Amino acid sequence: MPAKKTAKAATATTLGALGIDPYKEKRGEEYMNENQEAHFKAILEAWKKQLMEEVDRTVSHMKDEAANFPDPVDRASQEEEFSLELRTRDRERKLLKKIGKSITSIDEQDYGYCESCGVEIGIRRLEARPTATLCIDCKTLDEIKEKHLNR
Known part of the structure; x- marks a missing residue:
């Protein structure tokens, strides 16, 4: 069974393929x-x-x-x-x-802000999925709802 990719590994792979280094956040830096x-x-x-x-x-x-x-x-x-x-x-x-x-x-x-609830999506999630429009919590709920509707 293959090991599950971590968000950090997925980010490195995505950015590496594009030739871009991951963003290095500075202490106290404002989001977006x-x-x-x-x-x-x-x-x-x-x-x-x-x-x-x-x-x-x-x-x-x-x-x-x-x-x-x-x-x-x-x-x-x-x-x-x-x-x-x-x-x-x-x-x-x-x-x-x-x-x-x-x-x-x-x-x-x-x-960088969730379309559903307005919270910050997060730098690492956006690096892994630059077109993300939902935070991880809203995306998870969305997938659960979709799974139940498609039964």
């Missing part, structure tokens, strides 16, 4: 100050750029690899590969919308 907002905006912009590069690679790959194979099995295999890539890009398209909303939220100085 200019430095923190700039940090999260950099994370979101880097993530957005990375996703857009993936879109460009997918388009190039599909153009370059598109072939009309005479063998139906080869053709079906290629179509399945393209279908998988397109589904992935569709999920990323939705993620790009969330990233855009998060960037707007930073610009409006609403970023």
Whole structure:
């Protein structure tokens, strides 16, 4: 059974993939100050750029690899590969919308606060999930409600 990732490990993995160091909070620092907002905006912009590069690679790959194979099995295999890539890009398209909303939220100085109860979401949670809009307690309640409704 694989070990469960800690929030710290997940944060390091997410930020490391983007080439950004975790935020180092200073003693007595106000939550979501200019430095923190700039940090999260950099994370979101880097993530957005990375996703857009993936879109460009997918388009190039599909153009370059598109072939009309005479063998139906080869053709079906290629179509399945393209279908998988397109589904992935569709999920990323939705993620790009969330990233855009998060960037707007930073610009409006609403970023980092729970949409449901208004408390601070927290630096580490936001580093692990930069598009988070709910604090961990509200997100947990939301998931419990969803689980009970989908029974």
